Amino acid sequence: MTTPSHHLPAGKAADGPYAVDIGPESAGWGYSSLRVLELPPGGQHAYDTGDSEWIVLPLSGSCTVAVDGRTFRLTGRPDVFSAVTDFAYVPRDARVSLASRDGGRFALTGARCDRRLPARYGPASSVPVELRGTGNCSRQVNNFGAAGVFACERLIAVEVLTPGGNWSSFPPHKHDEHRPGEESELEEIYYFEIAAHDGTPGLGYQRVSPSGRGRGTDVLAEVRHGDTVLIPDGWHGPSMAVPGHHMYYLNVMAGPGAERAWLICDHPDHAWIRDTWPGQPVDPRLPLCTAPSQ
Incomplete structure (x- = not known):
């Protein structure tokens, strides 16, 4: 069962200059936001951060980010599968200008917050690359905006790369209630890109099932390049990459908790599956x- 308001095919969440524009108002929740901005060669775009902190993350191409009298030059990358990228953090209550000489696509990951932290540059060399799971549950996590890695007030954001044929976000898990030391309450956005093979577009699948809390979110969606899935609550996973097509997804999370933690x-x-990982090699x-390297 696919709930249209939770699975947004490519183009469904477009608005104005953004290929994707999801915020608390459109999602019907309190904190998490995602915009995907496409700039042509020589393109420029300015926006106000409002009551949210943001990380500007190149998906493809390079850009400059000007904010608070500073300019950050982001080297970026050709695409999400070929390199880990640098990024820029921009605070709430700021005017931000992006410019790209050669054009590109840029993710703006955001979260409503209270404090105004300083604008900063995040070098690619500082991004921890984690290999999570083993066997056909192997995937790669680029922890550029993870809690404990890069300082934000509420925003948590990471990239996950899943080789074709593997299962990611597995075992299914949830974070939809506050239980001190055990579980965080976090809204989450999944934004997908799927690698083509010899010019043929790829696809994958995403499952979200009700946890008995919140809205009872229930999604079984075929996801393609540019799709998003909104997860206000529920067990999410697996994310399945079909054979022959690597899957990328960008996770954006934020919530009301005083502690920024995942x-x-x-x-x-399905929790038992973790116990099988030590006996298998990583893909x-x-x-x-x-x-x-630094």
């Missing part, structure tokens, strides 16, 4: 890309 609870029917295709 604490999850595994689905009790030899990983990492698909690495961060440059």
